[in-house]
Amino acid sequence: MKSLPDTQKKIFDVIVVGAGHAGCEAALAAARMGCSTLLLTISLDTVGWMPCNSSIGGPGRGQLVREIDALGGAMAKIADRNTIHSRRSNTSKGVAVQAPFAIVDKRKYLLSMKNLLENTPNLHLRQALIQDIKPIDGYLILESVFTEEFVGRTVVLAAGTFMHGEIVYGDIMEPAGRYSEVSAPEISEALVRLGFSLGRFKTGTSPRVARKSIDLKAMQAMMPDKSPEPFSFWTEDFNPLSLPCYKTYTTKATEDIILKHLAESPLYNGFACAMGTRYCPSIEDKVIHSQDRERHPVFLQPEGDDQSELYIHGLSTSLPVAVQEKIIRSTPGLEKAEIMRPGYAVMYDFIYPDQLLPSLETKLISGLFTAGQINGTSGYEEAAAQGLIAGINAALKVKGEPPFILDRSQAYIGVLIDDLVTKGVDEPYRMFTSRAEYRLILRSDNADLRLSKFGYKLGLIDEQSYAKVVEKERFIESAVDDNMCEEETFKGEVPGHVIREVTAEKKYKPYIAQEKKKIDEFKQLEDMPIPDDIDYSSIKGLSKEAVQKLSKIRPSTVGQASRIPGLRQSDLQIIRLKALAKPVHY
Numbered sequence: 032m033k034s035l036p037d038t039q040k041k042i043f044d045v046i047v048v049g050a051g052h053a054g055c056e057a058a059l060a061a062a063r064m065g066c067s068t069l070l071l072t073i074s075l076d077t078v079g080w081m082p083c084n085s086s087i088g089g090p091g092r093g094q095l096v097r098e099i100d101a102l103g104g105a106m107a108k109i110a111d112r113n114t115i116h117s118r119r120s121n122t123s124k125g126v127a128v129q130a131p132f133a134i135v136d137k138r139k140y141l142l143s144m145k146n147l148l149e150n151t152p153n154l155h156l157r158q159a160l161i162q163d164i165k166p167i168d169g170y171l172i173l174e175s176v177f178t179e180e181f182v183g184r185t186v187v188l189a190a191g192t193f194m195h196g197e198i199v200y201g202d203i204m205e206p207a208g209r210y211s212e213v214s215a216p217e218i219s220e221a222l223v224r225l226g227f228s229l230g231r232f233k234t235g236t237s238p239r240v241a242r243k244s245i246d247l248k249a250m251q252a253m254m255p256d257k258s259p260e261p262f263s264f265w266t267e268d269f270n271p272l273s274l275p276c277y278k279t280y281t282t283k284a285t286e287d288i289i290l291k292h293l294a295e296s297p298l299y300n301g302f303a304c305a306m307g308t309r310y311c312p313s314i315e316d317k318v319i320h321s322q323d324r325e326r327h328p329v330f331l332q333p334e335g336d337d338q339s340e341l342y343i344h345g346l347s348t349s350l351p352v353a354v355q356e357k358i359i360r361s362t363p364g365l366e367k368a369e370i371m372r373p374g375y376a377v378m379y380d381f382i383y384p385d386q387l388l389p390s391l392e393t394k395l396i397s398g399l400f401t402a403g404q405i406n407g408t409s410g411y412e413e414a415a416a417q418g419l420i421a422g423i424n425a426a427l428k429v430k431g432e433p434p435f436i437l438d439r440s441q442a443y444i445g446v447l448i449d450d451l452v453t454k455g456v457d458e459p460y461r462m463f464t465s466r467a468e469y470r471l472i473l474r475s476d477n478a479d480l481r482l483s484k485f486g487y488k489l490g491l492i493d494e495q496s497y498a499k500v501v502e503k504e505r506f507i508e509s510a511v512d513d514n515m516c517e518e519e520t521f522k523g524e525v526p527g528h529v530i531r532e533v534t535a536e537k538k539y540k541p542y543i544a545q546e547k548k549k550i551d552e553f554k555q556l557e558d559m560p561i562p563d564d565i566d567y568s569s570i571k572g573l574s575k576e577a578v579q580k581l582s583k584i585r586p587s588t589v590g591q592a593s594r595i596p597g598l599r600q601s602d603l604q605i606i607r608l609k610a611l612a613k614p615v616h617y
Contacts (some may be wrong), residue, residue, distance in 0.1 A: 043069045044429040045422065046173060046183035048161055048218075050078040052411045053189035053403030053418030055144055056104050060422030061187075062154035063103070064490050066429055069181060070148065071159045071173070073193065073213060078156075079109070079144030081411065082209045083236045084342045085137040085334050088262065089120050091462040092412040093130025094443045097478035099412075100263045102444075103491025104419045105147060106412070107262035113139040114271035115336050117259035126535045127471045128464040131262050134276070136335040157181075162217035164188075164225065166396055176217070185398040185425040188218070189418055190405050192234065192379040195219040199297045200375040201351030210375060219380040226395050228383050232306055232459050233298075234409060235313050235347040235376040238355050239340040240368040245331065249364035250277040253330070260527050264479040265496050274333045277364070280326040281314070281346075284361040289318045292354045298376065308409055308459040313347045313376070314358065329362055340371050349376035381407045384451035385584055390424040390434035391417060391448065394585065400425050407456035408447075416444045423489060435489065438557050438590075440469050440550040442482060453584060453594045469553075471539060471546050476528035480504055503529055511536045556590035559610045563587075570605060577602035 045061040047054045050072035058070040072078060087110050088096050100107035116134035148156060163174040164186070173181040193208030195216040206214040219229060253276040261269040293299050296315050312320070317327050330344040346362075348355055352373045359368045384406045386394055391406075393399045402421035403414035424434045437445035446467045451460060464470050473481070483500045486492035506525070510533045536543070567573060567581045577598055586592040589610050593603055 040180065040182050042170065042182045042184065043067050043155075044183070045069070045185050045187065045425045046071065046171070046181055047187045047189060047422070048173065049189035049191055049193070049403070050075075050148075050156075051189060051191045051403060051414060052079060052106065053191070053414040053421070054187070055079050055148060056099065056106065056415045056418035057187040057189060057400075057402055057422030057425070058148065058154055059105055059151060060103070060419050060491060061426045062151050064423065064426040064430075066153060066426045068154045069183070070154060070156050071161060071175075071181065072156070073158070073160050073208070073215065075145070075156060075158045077141070077209075077212065078148060079141050080209075081135075081137045081140065083234075084134075084332055084344055085140070086132065086134045086332065086344075087411060088130055088132040090128055090130050091443065091464045091466070092410060093120065093132055093262075094464070094467075094473060094475045094478065095412040095416045095447070095462055096262050097131070097264075097475045098442050098444050098482055099415055099419055100265075101478040101482035101486060102419060102423075103486035103489065104415065105144070106415045108266060109140055109143045109147070110135050111261040111263050111266040111269055111271075112143055114259070114261075114269075115274045115333055116255045116276060117261075117271050117273075118256040119260065126474055126476075126531060126539070129531075130464075130475045131260060133262065133271070134274075134332055138335055138338070160213065160215060160217075162221070164218075164221045164399070166225075166399075169398075171396075171398055183398075184429050185400065187400045187402055187418070187421045187425050188405060189401070189403045189414070189421070190215060190218055191414070192377050192404055193218070194222075194229075194380040194405060195231075196377055196379045198375045198377045200349045200373060201295055201297070201354075204297075207377070208379070209377065210372070222382065227386060227393070229380045230306075230383055230407070231378060232308075232381055232404075232407065233376050233378040234308065234311070234459060235349055236374055237343045237345070237347045238359060238370050238374040239334070239342055239372040240331075240359065240365065241371050242339045242341050244367050244369040245277075245341065246364045246366065247277055250279045250331070252276075253278055258527075264483075264528065265499065272336050274336065276333070277331040279329050279331070279362055279364045281329060282326060282361055282363070285314075285358055286318050286322070288354065288357045288361055289315055289350075292350060293319075295354060296348075296350050298349060306458050308461060311347065311409065311461070313349065314345070315348060315350065346374065348374045379404070381405055383407070383455060385453070385455040387452045388434075389436045389448060389452055389587060389591070391421040392424060392428070392434070398425075398428060404459075406451055407460055408451070409459035409461050413447060413460065413462055416447060420444065420448065423491075435485065437482075437485075438553075439467070440472070440553055440557075442478075443467055443473055449591065449594065453586065453591055454596055469546055469550060471542060472550065474532075474535060476531045476535070480507075480532075507532050507536060553590065556593060556607075557588050559589040559607065561586055561588060561592065561606065561610050565609070570609060572605050573602055574599060581606070
């Protein structure tokens with residue numbers, strides 16, 4: 032075997048490739064856990080960049096951001112410093128699906144994140160484009176296009192949409208991970224050489240228009256909350272800008288333009304051959320699949336407090352730019368709109384996530400972790416959550432400690448990762464509250480009560496911050512016991528998330544108790560480990576399909592096995608009998 036090159040070269044505990052939301056969280060976590068960490072990125076000018084809209088949170092995703100914060104991640108705090116529009120979503124529905132939502136100044140968010148990374152001990156930043164990954168003698172060697180070599184004990188690959196990225200609009204296709212940013216096809220080629228199975232997804236973004244060209248009076252103003260609340264449980268001085276968003280609708284003319292030019296759409300003429308998401312469709316998809324609807328909502332969102340660009344949410348498209356202009360100008364209030372940046376679709380490679388362990392370490396290569404869109408997900412929040420877990424587990428692997436794994440009853444993060452590694456993906460994965468079967472327990476307001484003990488143990492939350500969580504928990508218990516559950520009792524005295532927790536614990540007490548019983552049943556299966564070296568082909572009675580799926584996924588517990596699509600109850604019963612019923616805890 033080839034020996035480790037240049038033994039004088041610095042060896043990092045953790046190397047993170049990619050500085051999007053996944054990479055930033057991974058690098059910060061590893062460095063703060065005491066590991067020498069190197070963050071490599073194609074461009075240091077786009078660290079933590081938001082290439083699509085600049086919103087964070089909402090149902091499902093807001094819960095993820097709160098959980099990232101509870102574990103000691105950075106996204107919530109950085110968002111709070113740069114919020115320009117804040118509101119709580121789903122307030123007309125039950126507390127289980129309510130969540131914080133914010134629009135941030137995307138440039139200031141970038142600068143805040145870059146500043147944090149640059150000033151974090153143990154963390155080094157370097158601009159480099161990686162072209163090869165080589166496992167040698169227990170190390171991972173990364174080679175750049177400039178033939179530089181970086182040596183790591185572990186690597187977190189968070190390449191976003193850059194792996195063989197191609198952007199497309201009309202009949203134009205260019206190699207790029209994002210508009211005007213170079214692609215990284217070499218990483219895809221390196222992963223294939225290592226034996227990984229890759230797929231191809233696509234996503235899209237909307238045009239940006241000049242504020243001065245818009246008739247805002249013809250639209251409905253959507254104001255932020257009058258008493259906004261921060262994402263982070265530890266943000267005390269929260270005074271965001273309160274910029275409005277604006278709402279309008281497409282028209283019959285919009286539909287006619289799209290149908291007339293549909294043959295020019297790369298999504299429909301076969302030019303862009305990759306699977307997109309159902310949950311964030313292009314305007315072409317909306318028109319084709321919902322022709323019974325007379326109109327579709329369109330939202331104009333600010334991208335910063337001092338910028339003239341407005342993001343058009345709801346008009347994601349990859350039609351030619353001339354057609355994009357016609358579509359936009361068919362919408363009330365946008366009749367004279369001037370495009371500053373056109374919309375486009377981006378196609379990119381991803382790793383099928385059933386090739387990952389629940390720690391997000393790859394099954395093929397020891398020490399290689401992946402996080403973010405490379406795992407088949409969409410969204411900044413899903414990426415950041417994975418990055419945090421991958422960074423934590425890379426650091427734990429270096430330290431020789433067991434991995435940190437959250438299950439479905441503990442966090443939305445647990446749901447996210449379990450879905451990926453157990454069920455796989457056939458389209459870009461997006462988090463929804465409906466994916467979490469224990470969502471009444473996993474409320475956005477109690478993420479700190481559920482998870483900060485782990486962040487504290489890992490060294491990502493300091494003692495003073497954790498003490499505040501303990502104090503909150505005692506206050507809620509006392510208030511519930513004393514029947515102090517009306518919001519008026521606390522108004523102006525305690526944070527909103529504490530008020531809602533007291534109210535929820537009292538109002539939903541019997542339902543919460545019922546859900547906890549279900550979690551106890553769930554835990555029984557989760558605490559039944561399956562030996563790593565089990566040979567499924569030698570187990571009598573298992574169906575051929577079960578042997579194939581179990582051998583591929585290699586579930587770590589009977590609980591995980593029970594969630595593999597297509598397994599029969601008889602197969603699960605055999606596995607249950609084979610498993611060792613010994614509790615496994617972090």
